Amino acid sequence: MVDKILEVSLLYDFYGQLLTSKQQDVLQLYYYHDLSLGEIAEQLSVSRQAVYDNIKRAEKLLKSYEEKLKLVEKFLFTKRNIECILESIRFVESKVDDKDKELLDKIDLIKEIASNVLDV
The missing domain is CATH 1.10.10.10 (Winged helix-like DNA-binding domain superfamily/Winged helix DNA-binding domain)
Incomplete structure (x- = not known):
C-alpha cells in the first residue's frame, strides 16, 4: 500500500x-x-x-x-544519477590533499550544484 x-x-x-x-x-x-x-x-x-x-x-x-x-520516470532517473555523482565526488574529495584549495573549492561547487538540482 x-x-x-x-x-x-x-x-x-x-x-x-x-x-x-x-x-x-x-x-x-x-x-x-x-x-x-x-x-x-x-x-x-x-x-x-x-x-x-x-x-x-x-x-x-x-x-x-x-x-x-514520462516526467516522473525522467525525474527519478535524474535523481538517481545525481546521487551517484554526489557519492563519487565525496569519494574524490576524500582522496584530495587538504592543501589543494583550488580543487577542494571546485569539489564544493560541484556538490552544491548537484544538491541544488536534487532540491528543485
Whole structure:
C-alpha cells in the first residue's frame, strides 16, 4: 500500500493540476489526509461509490499522463544519477590533499550544484 501511496503522490505532484478540482480534492482527502471513502463521501455530500469512481478515474488519468510524458520516470532517473555523482565526488574529495584549495573549492561547487538540482 505504501508503494501505491508513493506512486500516486509522485504522479499527483507532477500531473495533479491537469485533473479537475473535484478529482484533486478527492485524491488529496484520500491520499494526503487519509480519509476513508465514507468520510470523503460525507464531507462532499456524495455517495461512497461516487468517491471510489472519482479516485479510480483520477488515478487512471495520472497514469496515462505518465505513460505519455514520462516526467516522473525522467525525474527519478535524474535523481538517481545525481546521487551517484554526489557519492563519487565525496569519494574524490576524500582522496584530495587538504592543501589543494583550488580543487577542494571546485569539489564544493560541484556538490552544491548537484544538491541544488536534487532540491528543485
